[in-house]
Amino acid sequence: MKELNQYLDVAPEVKKALEEGRPVVALESTIISHGMPYPQNVETALEVERLVRESGAVPATIAVIGGRLRAGLSKEEIDHLGKKGHGVAKVSRRDLAVVCARGMDGATTVTTTMIIAHMAGIEVFATGGVGGVHRGAETTMDVSADLEELAQTPVMVICAGAKSILDLGLTLEYLETRGVPVLGYQTQELPAFYTRHSGFAVDYEVDSPEELARVFHTKREMGLSGGVLVGNPIPEEYSMDKAVIDQAIDQALAEADEQGIHGKECTPFLLAKVAELTGGDSLDSNIRLVFNNVVLGAKTAVALRALEG
Template sequence: MRLPSTLRRLPNLSTRSRGLATLRPRPAGFAQFLKISDEVKSALNAGQPVVALESAIYTHGFPHPQNLELAQDIEAVIRAHGAVPATICMLNGKAVVGLSSKEMEQMTDSANHKEKMKVSRRDLAFALGTAMNDPTRSLVGGTTIAGTSVIAHLAGIKVFATGGLGGVHRGVEKTMDVSADLTELGRTPVAVVCAGSKAFLDLERTLEYLETEGVYVGTFGSDMYPAFYSREAGIKSPSVVRDAKEAASIIYASHALGLTSGQLFANPIPSEFEIPNSEIQSIIKSAVSAAESAGASGKDNTPFILADILRRTEGRSIKANRGLILNNAKMGAQVAVELSKLEGSDRSYGF
């Protein structure tokens, strides 16, 4: 039986003097399943800005080699804005944080093969435990927002940039389909920068769920909550964030208070890549209906709907997706830089 949120969030934290890093004590033996690159390790120990990145978008979203090009472009944007990228995925029986060029190629190449996993929180122990027991069962795993957040927190990374958040699916009263991304934000202190929730979800119920989980939600420069492809969908944002500096201050205050929930910073898609809400909604309605007819549910639902939207928009949706992800990478880097200034450099994660 799952404990109420208030009980699950009772403090169990270790606080460091500079930066007040609220890292919960790491479980014994976790290091054997984690591989952190030297670059990311050095940056964390030096208090330099680091931005976590998911990998499910590469293994289950874009085909190869377009996914490799996107991964390289995202990391380049983060470096250009003063932060260190930390792409997270499952490779060779380890949760890898920060990929080499060879590892990036191995991870993105899996998009064209069936032997891969989409890894959320529930899948982490299975993916790592089965590979430990039998190395021949080691698969490439693309981590979702939930899976990435767990590993990022274990590594000591506080800022995570991605495309769009999962959420409460339409028709939830029949399917009970609620993304694990939402509950993860409620129990893991990692800030997520994204273009709002994916537009085919029930956005109002998604925001209600996040409120119940104690997750702060703010939108950069607007009082309207963005809807992935669209800058707004007629739904008010719970709050407005002026810039990266203000976002960093919110993250810093949350860690200083010992809060164990994350924050969601919605970053509207740049206008040049936007598909207006009035246009995309009819397309989404058709895609959702097609998914129901095809019996695409659970982890297969989102990939089916995104592929159907891509077909119906004749490729415009993937251009929008690419544009918003690069924009979020830029903002994520700026937030991480401002947070590192607040925290100072006198800290060590003991790697």
């Protein structure tokens, strides 16, 4: 990562925490610009940072600003990304060089948040959901870059599972092939983002932030490459009815197909359409599951710092 470090700026608060060995949690910015409408996106992002601090860690919202990779943003920069919305480039690994060379702003996906977090020395990243193998991938070859990043970049990613617009079974198969441990936090099933149950088993159930920290620490100590994926189910009171969400997803997929929407525009379209079809219930669930994940992320980062001394 040395070649990339010349393009990296770490916010003073985050840099000081890392130098002092205090826990830091990485947060993505695609959820700000592409995941929710303004002003809910900015309100959610600032509340997420507050929850991380309240839980004992330092938040590091990650993005590309003016061609610079940034670990830690100001409130003004978060508001800028929120207001600009889809006008901000959605940046995956393939986009980084172009966006930086052109001095552009970019919202980081799970993939690029992992890359920049690792460059900065941040080990725990909390988000909403990860990408995966898309339905119909046997013909389209549409597989999220998130899965490849998990296979090579040593960051623990805490999420509410893979988005239920994806093929969850194939996503788990892909992760197994690439050697990525998939852990369920107090569950034996991979959460399905809006709902707690998918019917697909995780590799191992883990019961505490301390155990999550031990698994990640041990994996690194053994010299095993890649990250760890943690599925943290949405709280019961915010979980949506599986039949309702599945019907909305099927309709959204059909409309995406009719309109020829594919590639990196597919997920934002599907999430927006599902929110529309559920009368906004899915957006509320999305916000609540993010809050739930960042609190677990902060507790895990605290446990990891205690373990590593």
